[in-house]
Amino acid sequence: MNILALDLGTSSVRGLVLDSDIQAVPGALARRRVELTVDDDGTGTLDGRGYLACLIECLDELSEQGWLREVELVAISAQWHSVLPLGADGEPLGPVLTWLDTRPEPLPAQAGPADPDAFHQRTGTWWHRCYWSVRLPWLRAHSGSPVARFTGLVEYALSQLLDDAPMSMSQASGTGLLDLRTLDWDAEACALAGIEGDELPELAPADWRGRLRPAYARRWPTLARVRWAAPLGDGAASNVGSGCVDQTRAAVTVGTSSAVRLLQRMPAYAPLAPLPAQLWRYRVDHDHVVTGAAYSSGGNLFAWADRELRLPAGPALEAALRRLPPDGGRPANIGFGGDRPPGDRRAGSGELRGLSFGTTAVQLLAGLMYGVCEQVVGDLAALESTVSSPVEVVLGGGAMAASPWWRGAFATVLAPRPVRFGRHPEIGATGAALVACGRIGDAVALADISQTDDQSSAATA
Incomplete structure (x- = not known):
């Protein structure tokens, strides 16, 4: 079929x-x-x-x-x-x-x-x-x-x-x-x-x-x-497609925007587990929910920088990023698109700081990318409080697939948690198909999760 x-x-x-x-x-x-x-x-x-x-x-x-x-x-x-x-x-x-x-x-x-x-x-x-x-x-x-x-x-x-x-x-x-x-x-x-x-x-x-x-x-x-x-909400579909279908594994996805989410079984009509004040919760289906936080900034920051800054192209850009440590960019407020709930910053809140005549376009980009990593940390800790234990993190989404440096930066920021990379290129489509077929349990095997990619990248960045 x-x-x-x-x-x-x-x-x-x-x-x-x-x-x-x-x-x-x-x-x-x-x-x-x-x-x-x-x-x-x-x-x-x-x-x-x-x-x-x-x-x-x-x-x-x-x-x-x-x-x-x-x-x-x-x-x-x-x-x-x-x-x-x-x-x-x-x-x-x-x-x-x-x-x-x-x-x-x-x-x-x-x-x-x-x-x-x-x-x-x-x-x-x-x-x-x-x-x-x-x-x-x-x-x-x-x-x-x-x-x-x-x-x-x-x-x-x-x-x-x-x-x-x-x-x-x-x-x-x-x-x-x-x-x-x-x-x-x-x-x-x-x-x-x-x-x-x-x-x-x-x-x-x-x-x-x-x-x-x-x-x-x-x-x-x-x-x-x-x-x-x-239809399945895209965040729920991405969690399933990333193989993050229980409380031991959180998904951090970066596409146009970004998010951190944990999928849990909470059947309809049964009491709901308490929800931390800073997190949202949506339905996957009648038996599961996904809890987390979403952000307006993600791959759209890279797209903006690629359009407006004189960045190196292709492999040359990744090589230039590798010469920087994960925190080697310029400080940035990444609120270009404002806040997703519960924040209330409007669009146009972004800032680039610490600039000098020696600042390079790659340093500006690295600061933006590192800012995307940092925004996840507090909300991931709140998610872990709902399951009373640290979780493994699986990175996914088109932006993660495109940049080993960005994956390494996430691994550094989210340490000491294990941070892995889901190599499956179609996490949203795959997740929606698995739910439609009643096969959520097969998600982990299909996700093609790397155990070494991000740790080695972080160590050599």
């Missing part, structure tokens, strides 16, 4: 085919870059219709090349926290707010939760601009037309393709409106958002499977009878 894995990210839409061993079929990959609108005022938006067009183009390409013939299941890893206002006709009233957008603020007359700690424990989130409890009133106030309902980006795209597209528990938990124990919309969170139940997406049951609408079944006939699994 082949699996079509869709990775619906912030910077790109990707579709790839995995075989029955959850290995990528060589050549069976289609990708489209996504145009993200970012501005110094905190804007971080996508065009919903354009995003859907990118997804359709990927499916067209894979179909035309014959890669979809043996697909029997579609698994989806998708960005958390996005929100899109819809009119009465179901059409978008504006752009999609992504996790990057730091503009939403509580309206002047709004008050927060009656008991902020209880709210945090129930929903795993805070009353914060990243979540729908703040975003929906702000969107209503800034929309030029009446909003009929709200949806996430992935739900919007799937609603156009499938006969039914409810919101998965994983995606719903990223809104900040879900009670993580009861798996229903939280009454207080919905009141803060000023929203009724029929203005929110329907929630998917545990056994939900979708199918293509007739028009798209004719367009991609090999997918006409294929089942579509409920």
Whole structure:
């Protein structure tokens, strides 16, 4: 059985085919870059219709090349926290707010939760601009037309393709409106958002499977009878794909942004373990949660430096970095994109310090990269407090695969914990496929975790 894995990210839409061993079929990959609108005022938006067009183009390409013939299941890893206002006709009233957008603020007359700690424990989130409890009133106030309902980006795209597209528990938990124990919309969170139940997406049951609408079944006939699994939040998918599926192993992933997360078994309707004040918690599925912290800065800092600084290219850059110790860059405040919750810095908070006429572009880059490493330390310690023991760390994500120096810097900063590197290149797609197949237990064997890469890099950096 082949699996079509869709990775619906912030910077790109990707579709790839995995075989029955959850290995990528060589050549069976289609990708489209996504145009993200970012501005110094905190804007971080996508065009919903354009995003859907990118997804359709990927499916067209894979179909035309014959890669979809043996697909029997579609698994989806998708960005958390996005929100899109819809009119009465179901059409978008504006752009999609992504996790990057730091503009939403509580309206002047709004008050927060009656008991902020209880709210945090129930929903795993805070009353914060990243979540729908703040975003929906702000969107209503800034929309030029009446909003009929709200949806996430992935739900919007799937609603156009499938006969039914409810919101998965994983995606719903990223809104900040879900009670993580009861798996229903939280009454207080919905009141803060000023929203009724029929203005929110329907929630998917545990056994939900979708199918293509007739028009798209004719367009991609090999997918006409294929089942579509409920989407998995990209952070949860990355943990599973990294082989971090129990409380002994934490994932640190660096892609466009970065995060540290621990996956634990917490079945629905059972009491939830206490959640440290600085961490969030989201659902993986009905049986598992992922707890952690996420940051706006990650590989996007490298992309900025590569675009704006006169850096050496390719191997020459890695060689220049190797001549620096992990802390050999210039001090930096890496708040270029502001804070993810619970922080409140706005976009544009970044700083580079300690500069002289002798400062090199590589030193600036190294300071930014080292800052990404340092931001993880305190939150990793908070995660360890929930399991009462140190954990092993597995590094993953495209940025980690690209830079041995960066992996070595993480190993230095996170010592004395064992720090390893997950070599599997498709952690999001693989994780989504494993969950869709009910094979989370196979994740460790598939992750291809190196035991020596980062320790040797740190020792020679």
